[in-house]
Amino acid sequence: MNIKKYKGSEILVKNLLIERVEYLFGYPGGAIMSVSDSLDRHAGHICHILTRHEQGAIHAAQGYARVSGKVGVCISTSGPGATNLITGLADALIDSTPIICITGQVSYNLLGTDAFQETNILDISFPVTKWNVQIPRAQDICQTIRKSFFIARSGRPGPVLIDITKDAQLQEAIFEEILFHKVSYFRSCPKVEVNKIEEAAILINAAKRPLILVGQGVILAEAEEELKALSEKANIPIASTLLGIRDNNHPLFVGMIGMHGHYAPNVLTNQCDILIAIGMRFDDRVTGNINIYAIQAQIIHLEIEACEIGKNIPCDVPVLGDCKKTLPLLTERVQENIRQEWISDFITIQKQEEKIGQKDLYTKKESLTMGEIIQWINQYKNKNAVMVTDVGQHQMIASRYFYFSSSKSQITSGGLGTMGFSLPAAMGAKFGARYRQIICVIGDGGFQMTFQELGILLKNNLPIKIVLLNNGFLGMVRQWQELFFKRRYAFSALLNPDFIRLAQAYNISGKKIEKRKKIPEAVKEMFDCNTAYLLEIIVEREYNVFPMITIGTYGDEIRLY
Amino acid sequence: MKISILASNIERLINRVIILLNRSNFSLIYLNISYAKKPYIMRYTLEVKCTEVSIDKIAKQIEKHLGIISILYY
Incomplete structure (x- = not known):
């Protein structure tokens, strides 16, 4: 009996189909041509989205993975194509995003000869991947691809890089379905120790002032309901990190912690008696000075x-x-409690921040603030809209004032702080959540890092709403220069192009707003438009984000002005 | 501190271990790689300059990698 053999690239695509990959972001090139060709043959089942840069491809895959909970896949060629993925890999590793990157490689016999477009991508990408592997033979493809998907999504998710040599793509081998x-x-998920949960429950039951800190782990485990059940049963307030779950409709969610987080949860972290950290890693932007943090x-x-x-x-x-398994076990063992006084402390202390809110949202100055624009977006957005933000001042303001009402509604680069992340991530997110509204909030600096990805909009006609908050500065850098470098604004001022004309070049309609009274109408027009839209808003040039925990401080040393 | 790692015979796994040690600026004094009983299991024996507290954190990070069977340090 003759067993049918397929080309390596064909086997690769077949495996992607088994893994139910619908969208794949990538850029073709010399060493990956055979895979591109096979993908084109299966165009009805798997959709290859052509980005304009490999960094755009991996950020789009990240946006797709974050919003859909599936594994994002991106593909690029060897050499420069592979090295362009590094920023995205580092971002995905630190933010625990399941990503598969497939890179081409020169033929096996050319490895180590400095061949055209050859880089040792495996050794380059070791520190920024959860796992990486090279496939030199076609018969290894089935097993490696399935194993990579298993590793990327198991335990704490992360990026996996698969490097396929050119001859492995062209060789013929047998296709087999392997289940992992x-x-x-490989320790994907540790065993639950019930005695530790009992120990934790005893502590929580005896606690008078407990506080839950929640990170992205709860979203990745899809344990939102389990978290709310625990919090509601024992009446424990929930504070979240930048990437954590937030629900403005829920009375026990008290806001965001961290450097530019809300005042009350930050102050009360240093007054609680039990701190329950769930799916978070105590990043230095959360803790400030670790020697005085929640001692x-x-x-x-x-x-x-x-x-x-x-x-x-x-x-x-x-x-x-x-935490999908541990949270229900903990909830079972925790006693009901009221803790009215402790919860009301949050409301009282949060009032001290009101002045900042007044200044951000109802300013009397002539220039516009970022906060009031987010407030108008809240007014007109859909209930389950997804907000994708870049990195900087607008990220902090948007995270503070955006009205979150459903899960997976914030996508931002948290751990690595990659500028230029949001535009490609928003495009990826739209493919991951076709029926949700995607709002991309971006600064003028970040926009100019990856605006070539507007080309994806041109081809795919995605109705993404881009809100460009233009202050003519790299805002966060300028804020630090003002506070810590005696106002010496070294290289942080930007001379910007005409963004509206730039958008027009990509066939995207847009509007520039400078006056306060025109905002509501413009925001409404943006959401009413059923195609992509760029709304550029000129905001206050020298605006500072407060409250702020400066480096090396915490507790009562939060700067309010 | 001496570290003894039992690992499966996967290519470039030693790179991951070294990178993790380098990341925390531990200087490597010696490194020995040998088969341990079976050809598909390797033993890495290393000596590094570091404190016990810091090696504890790094050991946990090394342990999570695919292919690492066990890690001991003394």
Whole structure:
């Protein structure tokens, strides 16, 4: 009997189809041509989105993965194509996004000869991937692809890079379906220890002032309901990190913690007696000075990855495991409690921040503030809209004032802080959530890093709403220069092009707003438009984001002005 | 500190271990790689300059990688 053999690239695409990959972001090139050709043959089942730069491809895959919860796939050629992915890989690793990157490589016999477009991408990408592998033979493709998908999405998700040599793409081999439930010598998800959960429950039951800090782990585990059940049963307020789950409709969500977070949760972190950290890693932007961060509190840490426990902050009760499993077990053991006084403390202390809110949202100055624009977006946006933000002042303002009402509604580069992330990520997010409104809030600096990706809009006709907050500066850099470098604005001022004409060149309608009274009408017009739209708003040039925990401080040292 | 790692015979796994040590600026004094009982299991024996607290954190990071069976340090 003759067993049918397929080309390596064909086997690769067949495996992607088995993994139910619908969209794939990429850029063709010499070493990946065979795969591009096979993808084109399967164009009815798998859609290849051509980006304008490989960095755009990986950020789009990240946006897609974050909004849909599936694995994002991107593809690029060898050499420069592969090295252009590095920023996105680092971003995906630190923000735990499941990504598969497929890169081409020169033929096996040319490896190590400085051939045209050859780079040693495996060694370059070691520190920024969860796993990476080279496929030198076609018969290894099936197993490696399935294994990579398993690794990317298991445990704490992360990026996996697959490097396929040119001859492996062209060789013929047998296609077989392999199922992976376990990879040997790989700890994907630790076992739940019930005695640790009991220990944690005893601490929580005895606590008078407990506080939950929640990170992206809860979103990745899809454990929002389990979290709310715990919080509601024991009446524990929930503060979230930048990437964490937020629900403005829920009374127990008290806001965002961190450098530019809300005042009350930041102050009360240093007054609580039990800190329950769920799916977060105590980043330095959250903790400030670790020597004075929550030293009075006992810390319970629910985490999937053992190496995160005690990494930055010493932990009293570590609860390892997927929080989808550990949270219900904890809720069972926790007693009902009222804790009215503790919850009302948050409302009282938050009032001290009102002055900032007044200044941000109802300013009497002539120039516009970023806060009031976010407020108008809240007015007209759809209920389940997704906000994609770039990095900088607008990111902090948008995270503080945006009205969140559904899960997976914020996409931003948290850990790595990649400028230029939001525009391609918004495009990817639109493919991941076709029926949700995507609002891309971006600064003038970040926009100019990846605006070539407007080309994706041109081809695919995606109705993305881009809100460009233009202050003519790299805002956050300028704020730091003002506060810590005696107002020496070194290289932070930007001479910007005409963004509206730029958008027109890509066939995107747009409007520039400079006057306050024109904002409501313009925002409404943007949301009414059923195609892509660029709304450029000229905001105050020298505006500072407060409250702010400066480096090396925490607790009562939060700067309010 | 001496570190002894039992790992499966995967290509370039030692690179991942070295990169993690380098990231925290631990200087490597010696490194030995050998087979351990079976051809598909390797033993890495390393000595690095570092404190016990810092090696504990790095050991956990090394342990999570695919292919690492166990890690001991003393």
